[in-house]
Amino acid sequence: MKNFTRVLSGVVAAAGSTAVVTIAGLTSANAQPVDYSTLPVHPNGTTDSNAWIPGASVLNPAGQPGVETTFAHRDGSRSITDRVTVYDNPEAAKAAMQSNTTGEPVANPFTKNVPVGEGGILATGTSQDGSKSVGTLNFTNGNTLTQVRFEGPAGDPVPEDMAVQYGQSQDAANQQKLGGG
């Protein structure tokens, strides 16, 4: 009986050690920093074209975990600035969406709810001086806030279907790579 007790204690101890090692491994894996630079969706994929050229990604824009990448049209007439930021909780992301803007405000905006993420809003208008068309797409999903800014020639705003498709692709990428924030 003593031998049995000793063996049983050994098994329990071994199992405990294994559990600790496994948990430590999981913790270590979860602590790996996310490579945000791979997060922005390339517009060439959503437009099935070679029109867009990515600029350098800026990590942690405005001091918040995340990434911002600007894509320029090959003829220099248009740009898409894609920013994804990660917050501590969904409420903080939603609050930031209400207060945060990327670039100057849209003048004479036409605002529309769109089926992108949570609370997707597309606003189209012009720059303050009227020299450019400007469109902004903002949405959250979990802890993440995505803000996309489309700038182009005056009188040639971003097509709504393209903006929505791009946003949905970015939302899917957020879900896949960040696990919904």
Place this chain on the structure above:
Amino acid sequence: MRIFITTVSAGFILAGSLTGAGMANAAQVGNDTYTPQPVPTPPRSEVQPLDCQGTTGDMGCGPGWFWRDGWKGWACYPC
């Protein structure tokens, strides 16, 4: 007599040829007097793309569309 027959035959042959020629040309008589009528064309601006004039254009975009390098790259866009 032989000379007479030969002369008459030659005359018929010649007359037949001329008659045939006349019949052949009968269908083309109108061409000599045909005057082409000018086809009316709508006024067209040189700077406006052909596709936006209601024709299909080179890329077959269709009326009201215009082939250019825009938000989606090279594609048909509304005029």
